Amino acid sequence: xxxxxxLQQILDHANRPDPYPLYAxxxxxxxxxxxxxxxVSTYWEILGLLHDPRLSSDTRNxxxxxxxxxxxxxxxxxxxxxxxxxxDPPEHDRLRRLTTRAFGPPxxxxxxxxxxxxxxxxxxxxxxxxxxxxEVDIVEDLAYPFPVMVICKLLGVxxxxxxRFHAWSEAIxxxxxxxxxxxxxxxxxxxxxxATSDGPxxxxxxxxxDGPAASDGPAERRRGAQQARRELGMYLAELIEEHRRTPGxxxxxxxxxxxxxxxxxxxxxxxxxxxxxxxxxxxxxVNLIANGTLTLLRNPGTLRxxxxxxxLAIPLVEELLRFEPPVQLLPQRTALADLDVAGTxxxxxxxxxxxxxxxxxxxxxxxxxxxxxxxxxxxxxxxFGSGVHYCFGAPLARLEAQLALAGIARRLxxxxxxxxxxxxxxxxxxxxxxxxxxxxxxxxx
Amino acid sequence: MAVDGSSAEFRRxxxxxxxxxxxxxLRAAETLRERGFAGSLTVIGDEPYEPxxxxxxxxxxxxxxxxxxxxxxxxxxxxxxxxxLGVAATGLDLAGKRVxxxxxxxxxxxxxxxxxxxxxxxxxxxxxxxxxxxxxxRTVDDAARLARRLDAGPRRVLVVGAGFTxxxxxxxxxxxxxxxxxxxxxxxxLVGALGGVVGEVAAELHxxxxxxxxxxxxxxxxxxxxxGRLRRAHLSxxxxxxxxxxxxxxxxxxxxxxxxxxxxxxxxxxxACDAGCRAFDIHGIVTDDIFVAGDVARSPHPLFGYQFLSxxxxxxxxxxxxxxxxxxxxxxxxRRPHLWVPTFWSAQFGVNIKSVGVPTMGTELAVTQGSxxxxxxxxxxxxxxxxxxxxxxxxxxxxxxxxxLIESAAPFPPDFPTVDRRPGGLRTVPADFPDPALPSHGPxxxxxGYSPSEQRITFTPARA
Ligand SMILES: Cc1cc2nc3c(=O)[nH]c(=O)nc-3n(C[C@H](O)[C@H](O)[C@H](O)COP(=O)(O)OP(=O)(O)OC[C@H]3O[C@@H](n4cnc5c(N)ncnc54)[C@H](O)[C@@H]3O)c2cc1C
Numbered sequence: 001x002x003x004x005x006x007l008q009q010i011l012d013h014a015n016r017p018d019p020y021p022l023y024a025x026x027x028x029x030x031x032x033x034x035x036x037x038x039x040v041s042t043y044w045e046i047l048g049l050l051h052d053p054r055l056s057s058d059t060r061n062x063x064x065x066x067x068x069x070x071x072x073x074x075x076x077x078x079x080x081x082x083x084x085x086x087x088d089p090p091e092h093d094r095l096r097r098l099t100t101r102a103f104g105p106p107x108x109x110x111x112x113x114x115x116x117x118x119x120x121x122x123x124x125x126x127x128x129x130x131x132x133x134x135e136v137d138i139v140e141d142l143a144y145p146f147p148v149m150v151i152c153k154l155l156g157v158x159x160x161x162x163x164r165f166h167a168w169s170e171a172i173x174x175x176x177x178x179x180x181x182x183x184x185x186x187x188x189x190x191x192x193x194x195a196t197s198d199g200p201x202x203x204x205x206x207x208x209x210d211g212p213a214a215s216d217g218p219a220e221r222r223r224g225a226q227q228a229r230r231e232l233g234m235y236l237a238e239l240i241e242e243h244r245r246t247p248g249x250x251x252x253x254x255x256x257x258x259x260x261x262x263x264x265x266x267x268x269x270x271x272x273x274x275x276x277x278x279x280x281x282x283x284x285x286v287n288l289i290a291n292g293t294l295t296l297l298r299n300p301g302t303l304r305x306x307x308x309x310x311x312l313a314i315p316l317v318e319e320l321l322r323f324e325p326p327v328q329l330l331p332q333r334t335a336l337a338d339l340d341v342a343g344t345x346x347x348x349x350x351x352x353x354x355x356x357x358x359x360x361x362x363x364x365x366x367x368x369x370x371x372x373x374x375x376x377x378x379x380x381x382x383x384f385g386s387g388v389h390y391c392f393g394a395p396l397a398r399l400e401a402q403l404a405l406a407g408i409a410r411r412l413x414x415x416x417x418x419x420x421x422x423x424x425x426x427x428x429x430x431x432x433x434x435x436x437x438x439x440x441x442x443x444x445x
Numbered sequence: 446m447a448v449d450g451s452s453a454e455f456r457r458x459x460x461x462x463x464x465x466x467x468x469x470x471l472r473a474a475e476t477l478r479e480r481g482f483a484g485s486l487t488v489i490g491d492e493p494y495e496p497x498x499x500x501x502x503x504x505x506x507x508x509x510x511x512x513x514x515x516x517x518x519x520x521x522x523x524x525x526x527x528x529x530l531g532v533a534a535t536g537l538d539l540a541g542k543r544v545x546x547x548x549x550x551x552x553x554x555x556x557x558x559x560x561x562x563x564x565x566x567x568x569x570x571x572x573x574x575x576x577x578x579x580x581x582x583r584t585v586d587d588a589a590r591l592a593r594r595l596d597a598g599p600r601r602v603l604v605v606g607a608g609f610t611x612x613x614x615x616x617x618x619x620x621x622x623x624x625x626x627x628x629x630x631x632x633x634x635l636v637g638a639l640g641g642v643v644g645e646v647a648a649e650l651h652x653x654x655x656x657x658x659x660x661x662x663x664x665x666x667x668x669x670x671x672x673g674r675l676r677r678a679h680l681s682x683x684x685x686x687x688x689x690x691x692x693x694x695x696x697x698x699x700x701x702x703x704x705x706x707x708x709x710x711x712x713x714x715x716x717a718c719d720a721g722c723r724a725f726d727i728h729g730i731v732t733d734d735i736f737v738a739g740d741v742a743r744s745p746h747p748l749f750g751y752q753f754l755s756x757x758x759x760x761x762x763x764x765x766x767x768x769x770x771x772x773x774x775x776x777x778x779x780r781r782p783h784l785w786v787p788t789f790w791s792a793q794f795g796v797n798i799k800s801v802g803v804p805t806m807g808t809e810l811a812v813t814q815g816s817x818x819x820x821x822x823x824x825x826x827x828x829x830x831x832x833x834x835x836x837x838x839x840x841x842x843x844x845x846x847x848x849x850l851i852e853s854a855a856p857f858p859p860d861f862p863t864v865d866r867r868p869g870g871l872r873t874v875p876a877d878f879p880d881p882a883l884p885s886h887g888p889x890x891x892x893x894g895y896s897p898s899e900q901r902i903t904f905t906p907a908r909a
Contacts, residue, residue, distance in 0.1 A: 053865070054863055090865050386842075387843075388842050
């Protein structure tokens with residue numbers, strides 16, 4: 001076990017396979033100050049803060065230097081515009097509203113729903129590809145390629161460009177990784193075992209490592225991330241221009257040709273939003289599906305039930321979002337006023353981290369919280385956050401995970417884990433297996 | 446077999462009867478079973494339908510998106526109940542513990558829940574109300590008839606009364622492209638529920654969506670042709686309008702007539718009950734085996750000065766029904782108070798309006814987030830220096846926070862910065878409710894009675 005504050009231990013890659021005992025220790029103090037950060041770990045306190053208008057998502061409201069090393073240079077390049085994820089109302093609301101027009105109700109209520117058939121075919125096709133093998137890497141062979149195909153189709157991004165934006169995406173996501181401060185050794189973050197030398201089966205470079213910046217320190221990672229953001233932005237700007245000239249039935253075309261009463265996203269906002277959707281659309285669902293497969297293989301009874309009744313996928317994915325949420329924590333909030341939370345005063349300007357995964361295991365809210373129970377009632381988990389920043393892509397993520405997990409349960413005969421725990425990705429915020437090797441006896445049609 | 450006071454006995458083989466087979470009645474019945482009630486359960490309802498949901502009737506159903514018979518309430522569990530649908534309860538024998546039914550039958554009970562709700566207040570003159578083209582909106586049948594008539598494309602719809610239901614009807618008509626006139630006695634829509642400041646925003650919503658909104662005006666008469674079809678409406682300013690549909694949205698009447706002479710404290714303002722949902726008898730003494738929930742109930746709320754509130758809100762019906770069922774199956778010390786903080790929502794003109802607390806008690810108002818002119822905001826209501834309510838237009842996700850301010854009697858005006866604070870936003874203005882002494886038809890909350898006790902309570906919301 002590593003030493004250092006609880007927070008440092010949670011960030012330490014060595015603890016990635018099972019951070020939950022650390023979260024339990026964290027919950028003994030619902031709000032604690034660690035490394036300059038106010039860490040909130042209990043359900044009701046997190047939920048309250050997610051609905052508290054005195055908490056900002058805009059890091060420009062931070063008192064400079066307040067956060068110590070973990071957040072020292074987290075602030076973005078001031079020359080780069082930020083996405084609505086990092087803005088407060090009213091700007092956040094306006095951008096999100098304009099984006100929603102192309103994605104969901106009331107303007108496009110059927111966009112996600114109508115993709116159902118196509119999504120099922122994608123899952124079927126990817127699983128067909130397992131034919132003739134007795135082992136697959138669920139991350140590489142399904143959990144990653146599936147959401148990428150979906151988000152490309154949805155946004156109108158050519159799937160053959162995947163290798164290009166994948167590298168940018170990796171670099172951007174590793175920039176969201178706050179770990180690597182004092183006391184956290186970069187190298188201890190490398191998983192032991194076969195993960196880094198998986199041989200020819202994993203020819204796709206970027207998936208096998210955590211991106212080119214993985215071994216760098218936090219400052220280099222952030223610089224790399226900004227560079228990647230710029231390059232991905234330029235790529236998408238070109239693409240958007242093509243869609244403007246020849247619009248298709250996709251979200252980018254809808255956004256660039258929108259004629260709503262509020263006008264449309266400015267060219268810059270459109271690019272920033274496209275970057276956000278592309279990355280969020282494929283860096284979180286991969287973890288949801290991989291975490292889900294892992295959890296199912298650890299709970300064979302549930303796996304059998306899902307095989308016999310695919311409708312179980314609906315409550316099962318909700319429980320998964322509680323039990324192994326793909327977004328573990330929200331490290332970007334800032335107090336706009338002195339906030340009294342559970343007996344602690346969080347001072348104005350201080351950074352606040354909301355530990356969603358910890359709140360999801362809070363025994364004051366969920367009975368028997370460490371049990372995976374797809375029959376759980378009143379399962380209002382924090383897996384998608386809550387409040388105005390509630391996950392934009394939630395309906396899509398749900399559908400993808402339901403279809404993928406039901407597909408795995410139905411078609412793989414005798415599936416079993418090759419390594420448990422599997423090697424994990426480095427990132428403590430977007431947590432999930434880097435590889436998930438699963439052996440099986442055969443494939444049902 | 447009748448059982449006496451023991452709750453354990455009652456749970457095992459008592460007789461529970463629920464009158465009113467709608468939202469509160471169904472949820473109470475489900476909760477009874479959830480709590481292990483194994484005795485006989487009878488649900489009596491005068492409508493011939495399985496319990497259904499009313500909020501969609503003025504929204505999706507009028508828009509034709511959901512058929513009128515498509516709003517059945519989801520069942521949370523099997524009930525094993527004896528359903529008596531399509532037959533009204535006509536009387537209550539308190540001493541003999543029996544409910545009389547319209548078909549002459551009697552049903553005995555050990556514990557009774559009354560959830561007979563409200564009905565639409567009809568147009569004042571019966572012969573005019575009977576004209577073909579005059580509608581109210583409370584039941585599926587009302588909604589089906591009105592939706593059919595709107596399908597036929599009337600030339601102009603008149604909505605009488607701009608409370609929540611009237612405004613929603615006007616909104617649905619405009620969305621269908623129909624010409625609409627709204628006549629409102631007060632100075633703006635929703636003033637009775639939300640006051641004049643927010644009412645002005647609602648008025649602007651009507652106008653922007655092409656409603657011919659006429660305030661400070663009443664409809665004095667409806668006129669028909671020889672065939673009994675509605676043709677004209679006469680207004681108090683002396684003008685007349687050609688209309689072929691009129692929707693009367695003048696609020697609701699409580700369904701308590703069947704209890705006349707029963708000895709319960711039931712009247713036009715509802716049935717008075719304590720915070721544990723037990724009905725008062727006519728002497729003001731609380732009964733122990735008669736419970737009340739939903740729109741028909743009127744109960745004191747500790748957070749709001751122990752005033753008797755009757756809340757015609759969906760969420761209140763559910764919460765109160767659950768508490769009533771809990772208390773029907775519990776012994777004294779295990780009984781729970783109904784401490785629900787009122788919340789209400791409405792969807793109209795593309796805007797989601799939601800309130801928490803009791804706005805009508807507010808004397809002052811401050812816009813804490815967003816802006817009235819953009820019609821996206823949160824406004825807090827203050828009463829005697831504390832936050833008593835808040836309303837949000839398209840900003841509902843913040844209201845949990847305001848609910849906690851209300852629960853903790855936080856000072857008004859709020860003294861902290863928030864996201865989306867606009868210049869001058871915290872300026873406090875009078876909330877501008879109409880003088881309660883003037884006749885009004887539509888506040889969603891009516892206040893009456895008052896306990897001299899100023900005692901404060903520590904309020905903790907029911908969590909999980
Ligand atoms: C058009 C419309 C839109 C609404 N929109 C909203 C909204 O957006 N948000 C919100 O919070 N609330 C809304 N409401 C209010 C909400 O629907 C009510 O608060 C809720 O229905 C109350 O439930 P209840 O069971 O107490 O009463 P009710 O639903 O009124 O049910 C009472 C039942 O008892 C029956 N009954 C009456 N007398 C007898 C008798 N003697 N014997 C047997 N049965 C009897 C009645 O016929 C009825 O079926 C709306 C209501 C309407 C009508």
